[in-house]
Amino acid sequence: MPWDLNDYPDSLKNLDHVVKKKAIDIANALLDNGYEEGRAIPIATEQAKEWADNASEDEIRSFKYSDAPDKQDQHDDTTNEDLLDNDVLVYFEEEEWKVRTKDAKRSDSTFDSKDEAVKRAKEIADNKDSNVITFTKDGKRQ
Template structure:
């Protein structure tokens, strides 16, 4: 059952507004992928908290004022399904370390330190059972 900010799982009720909104978006995308409620809720809970912990103040502010999640929202499930099998990249761009799934359009998170980006990338890769590919500041692939 898809959710919105008026109708959501009880476990989301004490979340900060932005975390709740993100959890609803993630849970709805997982439902569309074929996950059942019992799987989607804990995954969305964990991922929304991790996202909020790693998001910049600008990302949080932008997301706070973005469109509200709706039960009728559509997610690009084919593109998302393809990305599930892709490795996770850690690279330096625009004076910050970025974490992005290979072939994704945008970075999942940005970090001041490579160690932080690498830790986040390893967490994502472990969830997807894929690998992490790391690059130097100069853009050369590391082993």
């Protein structure tokens, strides 16, 4: 069942308004792509929080004043659904530890320590029911 800002899952009620709006938008898109509600909600919540943490003030302001998600919205079916099931990689590159979903074009986040990167990778993998694959500094799979 799609949601809007007046009718959404209880798990979203304590989120900041912009994060909630983004989570509803993402969850509705996931539902349109065949995901079950029980899987779409936590994925959307995590992605919305991550978006808010990484978005510029202008992006957040722009999204805040954009049209609210509607239950009847149509979503782009060209999303790469396969990435949601792919494993999460932790590797060392350019003097930092990176976390990236396998086959994604860019990393999710970067860290100074491998432990921090692995912690973040586990959060992402747990949310997607996938695995974490770690590499040593010299690129060997562990």
